[in-house]
Amino acid sequence: EEWEVVRLGEVVIKSKGIQRGPWGGSIKKEIFVPEGYAVYEQSNVISGNVTNFRYFINKDKFEELKDFEVKEGDILITAAGTLGKLIILPNKIHKGIINQALIRIRTDEDIINKIYFKYLFDLIVEQGIIDSYSHGATLKNLSSIRVLQNIKIPLPPLPTQQKIASMLSAIDQKIEAEENKKKALEDLFKTLLHNLMTAKIRVNSLEVGV
Structure with a gap:
């Protein structure tokens, strides 16, 4: 059975399926508050720890930046410095937003299995595909989500994806x-x-005992 080859942008939801964190001055240290809505950073993804946060914003700022909200099952990917580290957010996460160094992906579960996507993306990173599209001599940066949207990926039927995901x-x-x-x-x-x-x-x- 031949597997279909599609672009990564075809396996995400239609509305904001791939979202880069807010640019520029949207998130400055002076807006942070002692507690409230969490700001998810690269360190959370790299460490796999999504329970401890350094920064928080208030409700008004959260509503202003709601396009960058995180939800259970979202896939977060590092996009600056250390590229391509990935985490799938578990249930009962702290409500919050991603910062400018992260990309949020929401896959279409009728098309692709999240765990299969994770291992597939790990392979893409290992093959250097993400690095080849990055910019910056000292600090690598994946500035355009269009790069991700256009990456070609193998897409077997869902039952096959699920078997691969279970084995890995x-x-x-x-x-x-x-x-x-x-x-x-x-x-x-x-x-x-x-x-x-x-x-x-x-x-x-x-x-x-030896």
Whole structure:
């Protein structure tokens, strides 16, 4: 079965399916308030942490910038400096907007599976396609959403997408589990190294399986 090849702009919703964050002076530090509507930054996407925020805006500013609002299931992509890092927003997120360094994508779920899109976009980034369209010698910047809209992507039928997404997710989970085990062993090693070298633990009192 041959897969259809389409442009990325064809798999997003019709209205503001791809939205770059507000430009210019829309978000200045003097408008920030101690609490309120969150400003989502690149650091949230890169770290995968969408519960801690540095900046907030009030309701009036949020309404003014409502075109840049985030919702559950939105895909956020970094678009300046570190390009192409991606996160799919989970349920029960903090209400807020994206800043100028992010792009928000809303896919059409009747056309493309979000998890399939994530892995496909990871591949696009790995192949250097995003970098090739960026500008800036020292700070890379993906200035035009038209670049994303025109990227060609393979589009198998939805059931095939779902199978691919499930397979890759399962492997991802195994990798994460192994990385967690490795981290735990590294922490144990550092603690043991310190305790042995400072005589807090005697060698004869240890049993280490090799």
